[in-house]
Amino acid sequence: MKLGLMGSGFAWVCGVSAALFGSYQTAWAGCEEGQSAFEESTYDLMTSPGMCSSCHAGFGPGPSFAVEDVEESYLRVSAYVDFSDIPSSYFVERAGNGHCNCDMDEARMTASLQEWFDNGENQCPTEEGYVTKAVGLGLDLPGRDEGFQLFTWNLGDLQPDLQDVIVGVEVQQYIAPTPNAPGVYKINSPRIVSGDQTVRIAGIKVFLNGTFDAAADNFSSIDAVVSPQDATPLPNPNFPKPPYPLFSAASSLFTQQDAMGDALSLKFDTLSLAEEEACQALDEFQTKVLPVVEGRNCTFCHGGENQPGIHPANYRFFMDLDDEELCRAFRQRSRVTDGVESVVFAYASGAFQAHPRIFTDTELQEVKEQWSEWISAEFQ
Numbered sequence: 001m002k003l004g005l006m007g008s009g010f011a012w013v014c015g016v017s018a019a020l021f022g023s024y025q026t027a028w029a030g031c032e033e034g035q036s037a038f039e040e041s042t043y044d045l046m047t048s049p050g051m052c053s054s055c056h057a058g059f060g061p062g063p064s065f066a067v068e069d070v071e072e073s074y075l076r077v078s079a080y081v082d083f084s085d086i087p088s089s090y091f092v093e094r095a096g097n098g099h100c101n102c103d104m105d106e107a108r109m110t111a112s113l114q115e116w117f118d119n120g121e122n123q124c125p126t127e128e129g130y131v132t133k134a135v136g137l138g139l140d141l142p143g144r145d146e147g148f149q150l151f152t153w154n155l156g157d158l159q160p161d162l163q164d165v166i167v168g169v170e171v172q173q174y175i176a177p178t179p180n181a182p183g184v185y186k187i188n189s190p191r192i193v194s195g196d197q198t199v200r201i202a203g204i205k206v207f208l209n210g211t212f213d214a215a216a217d218n219f220s221s222i223d224a225v226v227s228p229q230d231a232t233p234l235p236n237p238n239f240p241k242p243p244y245p246l247f248s249a250a251s252s253l254f255t256q257q258d259a260m261g262d263a264l265s266l267k268f269d270t271l272s273l274a275e276e277e278a279c280q281a282l283d284e285f286q287t288k289v290l291p292v293v294e295g296r297n298c299t300f301c302h303g304g305e306n307q308p309g310i311h312p313a314n315y316r317f318f319m320d321l322d323d324e325e326l327c328r329a330f331r332q333r334s335r336v337t338d339g340v341e342s343v344v345f346a347y348a349s350g351a352f353q354a355h356p357r358i359f360t361d362t363e364l365q366e367v368k369e370q371w372s373e374w375i376s377a378e379f380q
């Protein structure tokens with residue numbers, strides 16, 4: 001049986017709609033049997049005198065995962081555990097690194113997690129999908145005017161076909177916390193930051209402390225096949241290999257849950273090696289999209305038409321390509337479901353604030369009509 005809504009015993013009462021237990025973080029979907037087993041094994045161990053709860057019970061200095069509310073602790077610790085490979089879980093690593101200064105080592109924590117699994121967690125339903133390890137966001141994220149911090153995961157850990165394909169999101173402390181109110185994180189720019197393979201990724205979900213907040217979800221509609229981009233052919237040793245095309249121009253805002261630091265993980269519905277996709281509607285691209293790209297001089301910043309471009313535009317999206325390749329580059333940044341809201345157009349329309357606004361509202365209407373004709377043809 002599934003459990004109810006999440007409680008609110010963290011340092012702040014969650015401002016966002018409570019996360020549903022059903023959309024659970026680990027590949028093991030969580031259940032009452034799992035929680036009872038947790039309570040008698042790992043929870044009991046963590047909260048015995050002199051152990052983890054002296055620093056992880058909600059009052060700091062460490063993140064709050066050994067709190068009075070068992071369900072919250074269960075959710076939170078689950079995010080740190082990989083039940084398909086318990087000994088290499090982040091929780092085992094951190095428990096065993098000596099920072100507790102208590103009677104704890106990797107073997108003891110591994111045994112307690114195994115007991116939790118064997119006595120209940122293994123009865124919980126499994127969910128489809130691939131879930132990354134949780135990483136701590138820490139308490140030093142850049143503020144609203146200070147840029148973003150990149151957090152990355154190696155997809156090879158989840159899907160053996162994708163060795164050394166690194167995915168990342170950028171995070172910022174958009175609103176700082178106060179003693180009375182939690183802060184807000186802004187999470188942007190999901191993309192593969194490095195790798196050599198063509199990848200299909202669909203349904204990206206962002207989890208905070210093992211919970212998914214549907215109200216903050218902007219990335220689950222992503223369904224893309226992306227290939228590595230060629231390096232900018234400028235002599236620039238500082239930027240050897242550009243990232244893959246961006247998946248989304250959207251930002252997600254998440255209310256901070258734990259004054260002592262939250263943990264972030266991602267889940268993917270689909271993650272696989274894919275065949276490179278070619279441009280499908282070159283004619284439409286040449287007649288509906290290209291004239292705008294040339295007319296509005298996208299290449300001034302992004303390179304092409306004998307212009308070198310300007311960093312970082314020519315690094316993230318180098319446009320000095322032949323028509324067919326440029327069409328393919330636009331295709332990789334488009335989604336038929338997103339239509340003209342797709343990344344490639346959202347940036348130029350001014351929807352993404354860091355990008356110069358290229359069109360007036362009136363122009364935009366016309367341009368969008370043209371572009372949506374290409375998208376329909378391209379993804380027919």
Ligand code: HEC
Binds near residue numbers: 050053055062063101
């Ligand atoms: C003396 C205080 C103290 C005790 C006791 C303690 N911790 Fe910690 N722990 C911290 C602090 C402070 C941090 C945050 C700084 C850091 O990440 O190193 C932390 C971080 C962690 C993290 C990383 C959380 C994240 O989101 O990245 C884990 C996991 C962890 N501790 C596990 C444990 C476990 C398991 C125990 C008990 C065996 C334990 N700690 C006992 C102080 C403590």
Ligand code: HEC
Binds near residue numbers: 299300355
């Ligand atoms: C005045 C310079 C400038 C012009 C003109 C310009 N861009 Fe950009 N563009 C940038 C910069 C800078 C970035 C990188 C922003 C970032 O990632 O923070 C960027 C990034 C992008 C991205 C994100 C690509 C990725 O995968 O990361 C897209 C898509 C894009 N631009 C489309 C366009 C289109 C289409 C045009 C023309 C209609 C255009 N841009 C014109 C400066 C420009």
